[in-house]
Structure formats: structure tokens, C-alpha cells
Amino acid sequence: MHAFYHKLLLFFLIALTVCKPAASQDTAFRAKHAAIVFPYPMIYEKWRSSIGFTLLTTPEDITEEVRIRIPCGDFRVLRRISDRLELDGRVMFQILQNHFSLGARYVLPVSEKLFLSAGDDIGYWFGILKLSGFDSKASGWANYPNASVGYRTKKNLLITLAGQVSFNYNYQAANGQNKFSAKEFYYNGETFTLALEQPFVNKKHLTLAVSGIYNYFYWQTWSLYYRTNRKVFYPQVTVALIL
Amino acid sequence: MALCLIACKKEYEVIMPDTSTWADFNSTQTTPIPFASRTPMEGIYGLTAGASTFGEITAIKWSYAIRGADTTYHLSGFFGTDIAYFICEGKRLHDSLLFNGYWRKMVSTQSGIMRLTINPTNGSNILLGSAPVVDSNKVTIAGVFGNGNDEPRQPISFTYQRKLHKDPTTFHILAHRSGGRSSDLLPVSENSVAMILKTPEFGSTGIEIDVRMTKDGVPILYHDNNLNLRLVQKSGLIGPIENYTYDQLNAFVRLIHGERIPTLREALNAVLYQTPLTFVWLDTKYVGPMDKVQAMQTEFLQKAAAAGRNLQIVIGLPTEDALNDFLKLPNYASTPALCELSLDDVKKTNAKIWAPRFTEGTQNANVDLVHAQGRLAFVWTLDVPGFTEQFIREGKFDGILSNFPSNVAFYYYAKR
Numbered sequence: 001m002h003a004f005y006h007k008l009l010l011f012f013l014i015a016l017t018v019c020k021p022a023a024s025q026d027t028a029f030r031a032k033h034a035a036i037v038f039p040y041p042m043i044y045e046k047w048r049s050s051i052g053f054t055l056l057t058t059p060e061d062i063t064e065e066v067r068i069r070i071p072c073g074d075f076r077v078l079r080r081i082s083d084r085l086e087l088d089g090r091v092m093f094q095i096l097q098n099h100f101s102l103g104a105r106y107v108l109p110v111s112e113k114l115f116l117s118a119g120d121d122i123g124y125w126f127g128i129l130k131l132s133g134f135d136s137k138a139s140g141w142a143n144y145p146n147a148s149v150g151y152r153t154k155k156n157l158l159i160t161l162a163g164q165v166s167f168n169y170n171y172q173a174a175n176g177q178n179k180f181s182a183k184e185f186y187y188n189g190e191t192f193t194l195a196l197e198q199p200f201v202n203k204k205h206l207t208l209a210v211s212g213i214y215n216y217f218y219w220q221t222w223s224l225y226y227r228t229n230r231k232v233f234y235p236q237v238t239v240a241l242i243l
Numbered sequence: 244m245a246l247c248l249i250a251c252k253k254e255y256e257v258i259m260p261d262t263s264t265w266a267d268f269n270s271t272q273t274t275p276i277p278f279a280s281r282t283p284m285e286g287i288y289g290l291t292a293g294a295s296t297f298g299e300i301t302a303i304k305w306s307y308a309i310r311g312a313d314t315t316y317h318l319s320g321f322f323g324t325d326i327a328y329f330i331c332e333g334k335r336l337h338d339s340l341l342f343n344g345y346w347r348k349m350v351s352t353q354s355g356i357m358r359l360t361i362n363p364t365n366g367s368n369i370l371l372g373s374a375p376v377v378d379s380n381k382v383t384i385a386g387v388f389g390n391g392n393d394e395p396r397q398p399i400s401f402t403y404q405r406k407l408h409k410d411p412t413t414f415h416i417l418a419h420r421s422g423g424r425s426s427d428l429l430p431v432s433e434n435s436v437a438m439i440l441k442t443p444e445f446g447s448t449g450i451e452i453d454v455r456m457t458k459d460g461v462p463i464l465y466h467d468n469n470l471n472l473r474l475v476q477k478s479g480l481i482g483p484i485e486n487y488t489y490d491q492l493n494a495f496v497r498l499i500h501g502e503r504i505p506t507l508r509e510a511l512n513a514v515l516y517q518t519p520l521t522f523v524w525l526d527t528k529y530v531g532p533m534d535k536v537q538a539m540q541t542e543f544l545q546k547a548a549a550a551g552r553n554l555q556i557v558i559g560l561p562t563e564d565a566l567n568d569f570l571k572l573p574n575y576a577s578t579p580a581l582c583e584l585s586l587d588d589v590k591k592t593n594a595k596i597w598a599p600r601f602t603e604g605t606q607n608a609n610v611d612l613v614h615a616q617g618r619l620a621f622v623w624t625l626d627v628p629g630f631t632e633q634f635i636r637e638g639k640f641d642g643i644l645s646n647f648p649s650n651v652a653f654y655y656y657a658k659r
Contacts, residue, residue: 064473
């Protein structure tokens with residue numbers, strides 16, 4: 001199945017290179033404070049950032065009656081490299097476990113309303129749990145090829161549909177003095193996100209997103225279990241204020 | 244669209260292959276494998292075909308279960324790759340031994356048919372002899388395996404190398420919730436009699452079961468606080484299981500694979516009279532007097548002794564509440580118990596066994612302390628293969644509780 005997603009990403013990359021870009025940019029539209037997920041080119045600014053949180057529901061058939069819903073802080077920053085190329089950094093912090101990712105994405109305006117992007121991020125997560133009965137820590141690396149389609153409505157409501165696949169590798173764990181590592185590079189699953197970015201208050205803009213994460217292993221649940229025997233569905237909500 | 248996105252949830256299952264199509268195995272000329280042929284076959288075998296799927300070695304072990312008037316013997320093979328195993332029944336066809344069953348990988352939903360043979364040139368003549376003794380390279384089990392219900396065509400073969408490892412003292416391979424969780428996609432439900440009868444095939448020598456009380460004080464097996472779709476089929480009943488009498492549960496509730504919720508008595512009867520299991524860990528999931536469970540523990544320990552069965556039954560103390568209820572028993576000090584809490588609590592309750600969580604490591608110093616007191620030490624619930632291997636190789640625990648007893652069995656029996 002992951003071959004399908006490779007082909008999809010390849011399609012996006014080819015589309016991005018062969019598609020004729022929009023003939024003109026809307027110079028009146030300042031995207032700086034309006035888009036972080038939406039694949040809008042960074043023509044007028046060097047930096048964009050947002051701060052917010054995500055909320056995930058753990059799958060009942062795996063975590064059973066332990067239903068954990070702890071908000072995860074979410075800080076994201078974009079740095080312009082060129083009109084269409086951006087560095088994309090993200091920090092998701094939950095104290096006991098945290099996730100960092102850094103990558104690049106290529107943005108292509110197809111028309112004044114339609115935008116595409118393709119990118120790839122490298123992620124690193126780690127967790128530490130030293131409470132009664134636990135003397136555990138774990139970490140791992142991941143790779144996230146991704147692509148998105150954005151549509152800008154007449155009233156500058158930005159709608160983005162994004163897809164991402166993940167590959168995990170170099171999982172390391174320790175319990176007490178015992179250590180374990182798995183160097184295996186494996187396909188972990190995919191994530192689909194629907195995001196809306198819109199005006200909020202005082203000219204600030206808001207990102208609202210819902211994601212469906214289908215993974216064998218998700219870093220936030222590292223202390224509960226290792227890889228599952230099939231992809232598990234994690235619904236996630238993201239709320240962020242674009243700075 | 245957002246609702247569609249978040250509502251998508253695929254239901255997974257593992258195919259239990261149809262193993263009834265092997266003509267040779269179904270032949271009317273087959274007979275049971277002689278009792279004397281089984282145990283000598285047990286051992287560590289090296290794979291000469293199929294290693295890319297299953298790994299380099301396998302641990303082969305027999306088990307049995309009694310259902311009604313029939314005793315069924317199963318040959319299980321435990322692999323080190325992907326928590327794989329196979330489970331086969333065996334028959335004799337003239338001078339050959341046939342084994343028919345299925346394989347499964349617990350890290351995924353992969354499964355398939357497994358058909359194996361030992362023919363005279365590969366050692367069946369040794370096994371069918373009057374006093375079989377198997378030496379290295381003298382017995383080869385060969386056959387084919389497939390995927391799902393596909394006709395098996397991929398070759399697999401393995402040759403006897405050495406005996407199964409055995410510690411000087413008993414090592415307990417304990418199956419969580421009698422065999423595994425619902426999420427492990429096993430063909431029977433957790434905490435059921437069906438699972439108790441199946442668990443020896445997974446390499447289990449003992450089980451952990453979750454004990455709760457119904458509204459009318461009947462001890463039953465059930466893990467969660469509430470009736471929920473993770474464990475039971477849809478019925479009209481919801482909420483805490485303690486809100487219902489046993490008759491209500493028996494009439495209206497079925498576990499996800501259709502079984503009834505068993506009483507503790509039914510479960511212990513099954514263990515004692517229908518399996519070779521030697522250990523039962525009664526995990527106390529209820530708050531309240533323990534006298535009924537203690538009485539049943541005493542009753543079945545006496546029955547086991549009368550039947551000449553080696554069987555231990557311990558009351559598990561996972562919480563302070565359970566510990567305090569246990570201490571209210573008039574003769575708690577002589578009641579076999581397993582304590583998950585601190586070493587001081589183990590002394591306070593005079594528990595036979597200390598059982599910490601695996602997340603604090605092998606804790607060899609503490610295990611030595613416990614052994615010096617004449618107690619045993621178990622660890623729970625160990626599922627990551629890398630840690631299972633380490634705990635068996637470097638640890639001093641007397642038992643490991645796992646959702647993957649086949650994995651514990653592999654690393655224990657393959658230990659050098």
C-alpha cells in the first residue's frame with residue numbers, strides 16, 4: 001500500500017514541476033498572518049509561525065479503558081528560502097514526550113485560488129517516564145513525505161487537504177538498566193488532514209484542523225505499547241493561532 | 244468531509260485458514276501419533292527452508308487440551324521473527340507423521356496454512372520406534388506453508404539440533420488474560436474458557452485471569468470496569484458489570500467471539516481437568532471481601548492435589564485496596580498470593596510471589612532479595628521481543644507474563 005503513496009507523492013512532484021504557475025500574484029493579499037498549513041508562497045516575508053495545541057484520542061481497542069486525552073503544545077515555523085521553497089519546522093511538546101521535525105516544502109500556485117505543495121520532513125521524538133513503577137525512556141526517528149492541496153475562497157478562507165506518510169526507524173527504549181533498539185526502517189502509515197485557516201480576532205488568524213492518523217506506532221503512546229499488529233486510527237484536532 | 248475523515252475506521256481481523264483440505268491428513272488410513280513419539284520430537288530445530296519468513300531456528304513443543312471425551316494434541320513451533328508461531332494437529336499415515344495446521348505472526352495480521360511431514364528417511368522411523376531417542380540432525384520436519392486460505396506452496400523445513408532449554412527451577416510462561424487481548428486478534432475471546440483451552444498451544448504453562456464479582460456475588464472473569472464493545476457483543480446491557488447478576492450476564496451477554504462470560508469456577512475447572520497448565524494468577528479487579536475467591540482457591544488446590552496435578556493458584560494483589568482486603572482474611576498469611584506492590588508489601592502479606600512491572604528493568608538485586616526470602620519473582624506484562632530476550636537471558640525472574648506467550652516460549656526454550 002505504501003507504494004501507492006510513493007506514486008501519489010511522485011505525481012505531486014511532477015505536477016509541481018510541469019504545472020504552469022499562476023500568471024500573477026494577488027499583491028493585495030498578505031499571507032503572512034493568514035496561512036501556516038495552507039501552501040501559500042512566502043513572497044513578502046521571511047518567517048511565519050503559529051502556536052497552538054493538538055488533541056488526540058487514543059484508540060479504545062488498544063488502550064482499552066485508559067483513554068488519554070492530554071493536549072499537546074504545537075509550535076510551527078516556516079522560513080522562506082525562495083519564493084516557492086520553505087523550511088518547515090515543528091515542535092510538539094507534551095512534557096513526558098516531545099516531537100521535533102524539520103523539513104522543506106515546495107509550494108506552487110496553480111491559479112489565484114488553487115495551490116499545491118510537496119515536501120519531506122525528518123522527525124525525532126523522545127519520551128521519559130520516571131514515576132512509580134516506571135523507569136522508562138524511548139526515542140525514535142521518522143521520515144514524513146507529504147503533499148497538500150490548498151483552495152482559497154472568495155472571502156480568503158483557506159482550505160487545505162494534506163496527506164502525509166511516515167517511515168519509522170532507529171527506535172530505542174530503556175527500562176531500568178535494560179536497553180533495546182530496533183534499527184528497522186519500516187512503513188508506519190499515513191495521516192490525512194483537513195485544515196481551515198481564517199480570520200479570528202484583532203486581525204489574527206486561526207488554524208483549525210482535523211486529522212485522521214493511521215499508524216502502527218504513534219509517538220504519543222510510546223509508554224503504553226510498542227508497534228501494533230495493524231494500523232490504528234487516531235483522530236486528532238489541531239487549533240493554532242497564527243502569529 | 245471532516246466527519247468522513249474522522250469516522251473512517253477499518254475493522255481488522257486475522258484470517259483463520261481453512262485447514263480441512265489436506266487429503267492425506269484426512270485419509271481414513273491415518274491413526275493417532277503414538278504417545279511415546281511426541282516428547283522426543285520436542286526441541287530446537289534449525290530452519291533449512293523458510294528462514295527468510297520465520298527466522299533461523301524454531302522451538303517445537305507439544306501441548307494438549309481435553310474437550311468432552313476427546314483429547315487433542317497440538318504441535319506448536321515458536322519462532323524468533325515477528326512473534327511467529329505455528330500450531331498443528333498430528334496424525335500417522337503408514338510410516339510417516341503428518342502435521343496440519345496454521346501459522347500466524349503476532350506483529351501483523353499475516354497467517355496461513357501449514358502442512359508438515361516427517362517421512363522415514365527424515366526420522367519418522369526413529370520416532371515410531373519402541374524407545375525413540377532423537378540426536379542432532381536425525382529428524383527433519385519438512386512441508387509447505389501459504390498465505391491466508393491460499394493453497395500452501397512455499398517450502399519450509401527444519402532439522403533437529405538440540406533439546407529444549409530447561410532451567411533447574413520451574414520457569415513459568417504466563418499468558419495475559421488467559422491467552423492474549425482482544426486487540427491481538429486471536430480466534431477466541433480474552434478471559435474465556437475457550438481461550439484457557441487454547442492457551443497451551445501458544446506455549447503457556449500458566450495464565451493470568453481477571454476476577455470480578457457480579458451483583459449477586461458470583462466471581463467471574465472479566466477485565467474492564469464496564470460492559471463495552473471491546474469485550475462483548477452488542478446487547479441491551481451497559482455500564483459497570485457489577486450492576487448485573489450472573490443470570491442476567493449469562494442470558495444477555497456474549498463475549499466478542501460468542502462465548503459466555505465464565506465463572507471463576509468454570510475457569511478453574513477447565514484449567515484443572517482439561518489442560519496441562521500449572522499456574523493460575525487470579526488478578527483481583529474488584530474491591531471487596533475476598534473470602535469467596537479464597538474459598539474457591541482452597542477448593543481447587545485440594546482437588547488438584549487429589550488428582551495428582553501440579554497446580555498453583557495465587558490471589559493477585561495489584562492495588563492498595565486489594566492488599567487491604569486481603570489482609571482482612573483471617574488466614575491471609577497462609578493464603579498463596581502474588582503482590583505487585585513494594586517489597587515491604589510482599590512481606591506484609593507473606594505473598595509467595597513478588598511481581599513488578601517490567602518497566603523498571605530486570606531488578607536482579609531485588610529479585611535476589613526475594614529469592615533469599617524463599618519467594619518467587621514474576622514480571623509483567625512483557626511484550627517487546629527485544630526486552631523479552633534480555634529478561635530471559637540476563638534476568639532472574641521465575642516467570643514472565645505476556646500477551647505473547649509464544650514469544651516468551653521461544654526465547655526461553657532456545658536459551659543456551
